[in-house]
Every structure is written in structure tokens, then in C-alpha cells.
Amino acid sequence: MKLKYSKGTITTVKADSIISFTFSDENLLKETTNRLDKFLNGQLNALISAGDFKGKEKELAVLYPTNSTMKAKRIILVGLGERDKITLEKLRRSCAVASKKAQSLKSETIAIEFPDYSLFKDKINETLDYFAQSIAEASVLALYKFDKYLTDEEKKNKKVKEVNIFSEKESNEIKEGIRVADIVCSAVxxxxxxxxxxxxxxxxxxxxxxxxxxxxxxxxxxxxxxxxxxxxxxxxxxxxxxxxxxxxxxxxxxxxxxxxxxxxxxxxxxxxxxxxxxxxxxxxxxxxxxxxxxxxxxxxxxxxxxxxxxxxxxxxxxxxxxxxxxxxxxxxxxxxxxxxxxxxxxxxxxxxxxxxxxxxxxxxxxxxxxxxxxxxxxxxxxxxxxxxxxxxxxxxxxxxxxxxxxxxxxxxxxxxxxxxxxxxxxxxxxxxxxxxxxxxxxxxxxxxxxxxxxxxxxxxxxxxxxxxxxxxxxxxxxxxxxxxxxxxxxxxxxxxxxxxxxxxx
Missing domain, CATH: 3.40.630.10 (Zn peptidases)
Structure with missing residues (x-):
């Protein structure tokens, strides 16, 4: 599995699944809805209005782009719960369940939209590079399965070939965190x-x-x-x-x-x-x-x-x-x-x-x-x-x-x-x-x-x-x-x- 970092946006990155994060706070969830529904023809707003998605911790919504400008097959939106209660471990766990969902949908390529660090740093109090390392580790470690002896391909995990963490602005700190995560995950x-x-x-x-x-x-x-x-x-x-x-x-x-x-x-x-x-x-x-x-x-x-x-x-x-x-x-x-x-x-x-x-x-x-x-x-x-x-x-x-x-x-x-x-x-x-x-x-x-x-x-x-x-x-x-x-x-x-x-x- 290849773990990499790239510069890009939700519209420019090509992947089978893009993972995006949202808090459950009303104003932050609304911001996420307004940003994503431009490409989703109102799917997210409909889910929220029906009470089917609230942005709770580890809650998932699988959404399919209707706008041809997007290069991804689907967006997996994962909830983080309330911003005031966020921890690094809650972020890891939410990232992990979203990655497993992407794998279950037979995604060979997963892209993770790097979240807005400014919404986390006053609560998590970690450096940007370790913040990035944690996201990368959670995603890659969640995808592990010891299945080398299984001969029935249906029982094997679908192999994810690439996890790409992307951000709109290039960052050497994010890049370093992902480099370290790649080595640590390989060792684990x-x-x-x-x-x-x-x-x-x-x-x-x-x-x-x-x-x-x-x-x-x-x-x-x-x-x-x-x-x-x-x-x-x-x-x-x-x-x-x-x-x-x-x-x-x-x-x-x-x-x-x-x-x-x-x-x-x-x-x-x-x-x-x-x-x-x-x-x-x-x-x-x-x-x-x-x-x-x-x-x-x-x-x-x-x-x-x-x-x-x-x-x-x-x-x-x-x-x-x-x-x-x-x-x-x-x-x-x-x-x-x-x-x-x-x-x-x-x-x-x-x-x-x-x-x-x-x-x-x-x-x-x-x-x-x-x-x-x-x-x-x-x-x-x-x-x-x-x-x-x-x-x-x-x-x-x-x-x-x-x-x-x-x-x-x-x-x-x-x-x-x-x-x-x-x-x-x-x-x-x-x-x-x-x-x-x-x-x-x-x-x-x-x-x-x-x-x-x-x-x-x-x-x-x-x-x-x-x-x-x-x-x-x-x-x-x-x-x-x-x-x-x-x-x-x-x-x-x-x-x-x-x-x-x-x-x-």
C-alpha cells in the first residue's frame, strides 16, 4: 500500500473514495453542507433534514457526486462529534472507520481531505506534523488484515493500493508527518x-x-x-x-x-x-x-x-x-x-x-x-x-x-x-x-x-x-x-x- 501526500482539492483529486470530516456543531455542520452540496445536488442537506446524519463521532454518510467537475466516485463524510470534545484519539477512530468503509466499498484508492487544523489546535494541542501523522496512521492501520493464507478471494479484504492525504495548500509539516507515519505503519x-x-x-x-x-x-x-x-x-x-x-x-x-x-x-x-x-x-x-x-x-x-x-x-x-x-x-x-x-x-x-x-x-x-x-x-x-x-x-x-x-x-x-x-x-x-x-x-x-x-x-x-x-x-x-x-x-x-x-x- 502506498501512503502519500499531495496538493489538491476535493474537485481535483482522483480517487475511488474521498474521506472528509465534519463536526456536529450546527454552524460547522452547515458550513460542511454548503461546501459539499455544490457537488452533491443537495444530498447531504436531505440526509441532515431527515435526521439521518448529525455529524456524531464515527457516524458515516456515503455521498455520490452529481457534478462532473469532481473526479472521485464518492465522498465518505465522517462525523467527529462536538468540537469542544474533540481529542486526537477521537479523530483517529473516526478516520479509521471511514477508511474501513471505503475498503468495504472495494475502493482501491482512498483520498483523505486534510481537515482545517485551526479548528483542532486549541483542543488537541499537538504539532501539525503529529496531527497529520495521526490521521495517516489511523487510516493505514485500520486497513490491515492477516489474510495471506485465505484462498477464497471473496473472504479476503479488498486491497487498498493507495492512501492519498491532500490539502489545498502544500505544507512541509504535513508532508513530514505522513513520511513518519509511513515508516511507523510499515513497522507495525x-x-x-x-x-x-x-x-x-x-x-x-x-x-x-x-x-x-x-x-x-x-x-x-x-x-x-x-x-x-x-x-x-x-x-x-x-x-x-x-x-x-x-x-x-x-x-x-x-x-x-x-x-x-x-x-x-x-x-x-x-x-x-x-x-x-x-x-x-x-x-x-x-x-x-x-x-x-x-x-x-x-x-x-x-x-x-x-x-x-x-x-x-x-x-x-x-x-x-x-x-x-x-x-x-x-x-x-x-x-x-x-x-x-x-x-x-x-x-x-x-x-x-x-x-x-x-x-x-x-x-x-x-x-x-x-x-x-x-x-x-x-x-x-x-x-x-x-x-x-x-x-x-x-x-x-x-x-x-x-x-x-x-x-x-x-x-x-x-x-x-x-x-x-x-x-x-x-x-x-x-x-x-x-x-x-x-x-x-x-x-x-x-x-x-x-x-x-x-x-x-x-x-x-x-x-x-x-x-x-x-x-x-x-x-x-x-x-x-x-x-x-x-x-x-x-x-x-x-x-x-x-x-x-x-x-x-
Whole structure:
């Protein structure tokens, strides 16, 4: 899909569908009616008079030009609700539903009339370029569907070939916002494709190949450690979780040096369980198919590396992904086993289905080699986090308030929102082991917190944030610009975080 920006008007732009916005305020709706009905022979006025369109949030009207001066087949008018109540997220959602409507009408080309920014800026308080970026992201992300394995063309989404955002006056700020959106959306699509792919397509070797190919294409270094190298490093956690699988583990190391003169270096770590059966502590059959998405943290990390490199941000960034399946077999690790990790700490295995934290222990320990400015890990780690926060917020844990606040700020802006949960010392007693340094589960209570406390033992004294994306990465239904299944969450959040860091250079 091509995303572009052009100079034009509603009469000069050629497209299958043009999307236009309106507020529900009487005077603003009247202005829209007067402007559009010149080409519509009074259709919009008739709809409004009949009470069939009021400009409410996400309300749609499909209108067909009667004036030969228009080059578009149809106009899709979408409501934004009252101007005083507008938010950037409401704009995103309205743009998303209009784009989906255009797609459902088999539009191959969609044009979006850039709205009058002066009507928004006192309410939204965002720069023009980010305003444009948000519109573009909402439209493109809404059009995603994982349908590569469908052979019935009728069941596939009609492929939109082009999204063209146009304005009457050319603007470099709008152009820049759309350039950034194009890169970010491509990265989110990449993460979604990796997460939604079945486990017979994406497993440790092919996940590593995806990272290698991305690095070659976009100019960041990728090194993949195979099992003998992982054994040499003493990554006993990753090796133990892998022991039940016929597919060998991989440890993926990605490096981007966007600011060689700086000593600052951030490390992002993603859980790469390409399929999680639970191992010997086997999961129930119902819902186990969703465990192909248990590498969503890894997908987000790889895609973020790609986006940061393509945006050429002046930051130094390392991405680490421990990748393996978690399978039951005669050689699988077992409850009661004691494992020695990369940094030497030992883990008592209480439950083999709490495997994500075990492989992250090795990766977080390895991250300390870089003497990082901060470590951020993303993992579909606990069902307890979904119970606590549902599908609308990522659980955030950490040891550095400033870092947590910066991530929270990026989350509010992108609407990939995070919510802090405590990591008080009292929770340590729940994962205390009699026979090892730490136990990999803490019982029934505070499951998301005890998982985070486990991880904290492997980050040293470095600033660290853990993002539990179990709810936000694997969605049980479709939302406005998020698909059912793998959402690609974390990419937009982290890109915004690192863009903010870049602006402070």
C-alpha cells in the first residue's frame, strides 16, 4: 500500500473514495453542507433534514457526486462529534472507520481531505506534523488484515493500493508527518505479521531470519547466536525452556548506532516464545492456538529497531530477543528443576508455563553487558495482567520513576497507554525459594507483579521498565484501527519514546 501526500482539492483529486470530516456543531455542520452540496445536488442537506446524519463521532454518510467537475466516485463524510470534545484519539477512530468503509466499498484508492487544523489546535494541542501523522496512521492501520493464507478471494479484504492525504495548500509539516507515519505503519504491519503468522511459519530460525533481512535492508546490525554459542554463554534459562522442542533456540542481537558520539545506549528486550504449549505444565487446549502470538514482545522489538533505523533517529539502540518454543517431550524441563542463568543466579522451576520470565532472565542479564542508559522489556508475560487491566492498558513496572513517566507520556500521546503497578519489596517473599536464588512463580496472588519482581532480579542497578503486553498485544476482537489477534502494540509507543529522546539531543 502506498501512503502519500499531495496538493489538491476535493474537485481535483482522483480517487475511488474521498474521506472528509465534519463536526456536529450546527454552524460547522452547515458550513460542511454548503461546501459539499455544490457537488452533491443537495444530498447531504436531505440526509441532515431527515435526521439521518448529525455529524456524531464515527457516524458515516456515503455521498455520490452529481457534478462532473469532481473526479472521485464518492465522498465518505465522517462525523467527529462536538468540537469542544474533540481529542486526537477521537479523530483517529473516526478516520479509521471511514477508511474501513471505503475498503468495504472495494475502493482501491482512498483520498483523505486534510481537515482545517485551526479548528483542532486549541483542543488537541499537538504539532501539525503529529496531527497529520495521526490521521495517516489511523487510516493505514485500520486497513490491515492477516489474510495471506485465505484462498477464497471473496473472504479476503479488498486491497487498498493507495492512501492519498491532500490539502489545498502544500505544507512541509504535513508532508513530514505522513513520511513518519509511513515508516511507523510499515513497522507495525511487520510486527503484526510476525505475531499473527502460525508457529509452523514463525519459529526461532525464521524469526531470526526476519530480523536479519530487516537489518540488511534498513542498515542496522544483526547477529544471531545459535545453540552452541548460547551454551557457551551459559544461558541456562533459554536452554532449559528450549529443551522440549525439536527446533533449536536463537538469541538475536540487533544494534543501531544513530549517535556514535554519545555514550548513551538503550536496550530493548522482547520475549520470543514462538509457540507456548506450557511445556510439562501443559495449557488447556482451548485458546492454545493463540500462543503463536507469545512472541509479540519480540515482534515489537524487531519492528521498533527497523523503524528507528529507517527514521535515522540520533540514538544508540540495542534489541535483544531470546527465541524458542516451549514444548512438552521426554527431554523437556520439569517442575522442580533448578536452572543456572547467564549472570549466575539460579531459578527453581515451579511451573514450566511461566517460561517467558526464564528466557528473559538470560536476556536481561546479557543486556547489562552494554552498561545501558536504560533497559525496557516487552513481554506477553501474564494472564494476571489481563485480569487486572483488560485489553486497554499495558502493565508497567520499573525501578526508575523518570523513565516510567517518559514511557507513560509516550503512551498517552500514541494511545498505547500504560498503567503503573507496584514493585514493592514485600512481593519478593512470594517468589522466595528454599533451594535456589528465586522461584519462577509466586502463587495465585499478584501474578503480574511477582513476574515483574522476578525480572527485576536480573537487571542489576540499571534503570529498567517492564511492559506486560499480554492484554494489549493479543486482542480478542477487532477495534477501530487494531485487528483481532496480533495488534503490533509497543512499536508506536517505543518509536515515540525514542523520538522524544532524539529531540533532547
Amino acid at each position: 504491519y511487520f510486527a503484526r505479521d510476525l505475531a499473527n503468522a502460525p508457529a509452523n511459519e514463525i519459529y526461532p530460525e525464521t524469526l531470526a531470519k526476519a530480523a536479519v533481512n530487516s537489518g540488511k535492508k534498513y542498515g542496522y546490525k544483526v547477529k544471531v547466536l545459535d545453540k552452541p554459542e548460547i551454551e557457551k554463554l551459559g544461558m541456562g534459562g533459554l536452554l532449559a525452556v528450549n529443551s522440549g522442542s525439536s527446533k533449536p533456540p536463537k538469541f538475536i542481537i540487533m544494534e543501531y548506532n544513530g549517535n556514535p558520539r554519545s555514550n548513551e545506549r538503550y536496550v530493548i528486550v522482547g520475549k520470543g516464545i514462538t509457540f507456548d504449549s506450557g511445556g510439562i505444565s501443559l495449557k488447556p487446549a482451548q485458546g492454545m492456538d493463540e500462543m503463536k502470538m507469545d512472541m509479540s514482545g519480540a515482534a515489537a522489538v524487531i519492528a521498533t529497531m527497523e523503524a528507528v533505523a529507517r527514521l535515522k533517529l540520533p540514538v544508540n539502540l540495542v534489541g535483544l530477543v531470546p527465541a524458542t518454543e516451549n514444548m512438552p517431550s521426554g527431554s523437556a524441563y520439569k517442575p522442580g528443576d533448578i536452572l543456572k542463568t547467564y549472570i549466575g543466579k539460579t531459578i527453581e522451576v515451579d511451573n514450566t508455563d511461566a517460561e517467558g520470565r526464564i528466557i528473559l532472565a538470560d536476556a536481561l542479564g546479557y543486556a547489562q553487558r552494554y552498561k545501558p542508559t536504560a533497559i525496557i522489556d516487552l513481554a506477553t508475560l501474564t494472564g494476571a495482567c489481563v485480569v487486572a487491566l483488560g485489553y486497554f492498558a499495558t502493565g508497567m513496572f520499573g525501578n526508575d520513576e523518570k523513565l516510567m513517566e517518559e514511557i507513560k507520556k509516550a503512551g498517552e500521546k500514541t494511545y498505547e497507554r500504560v498503567w503503573p503497578l507496584p514493585t514493592w519489596d514485600e512481593y519478593d517473599q512470594l517468589i522466595k525459594s528454599d533451594v535456589a536464588d528465586v522461584k519462577n512463580t509466586g502463587g495465585r496472588w499478584a501474578g503480574a507483579i511477582t513476574a515483574a519482581k522476578f525480572l527485576q532480579k536480573f537487571v542489576g542497578n540499571y534503570p529498567w521498565v517492564h511492559l506486560d503486553i499480554a492484554g494489549t498485544a493479543m486482542l480478542d476482537k477487532e477495534y477501530d484501527y487494531q485487528p483481532k489477534g496480533g495488534s503490533g502494540v509497543g512499536v508506536r509507543l517505543l518509536v515515540e519514546f525514542f523520538r522524544n529522546k532524539s529531540k533532547k539531543k
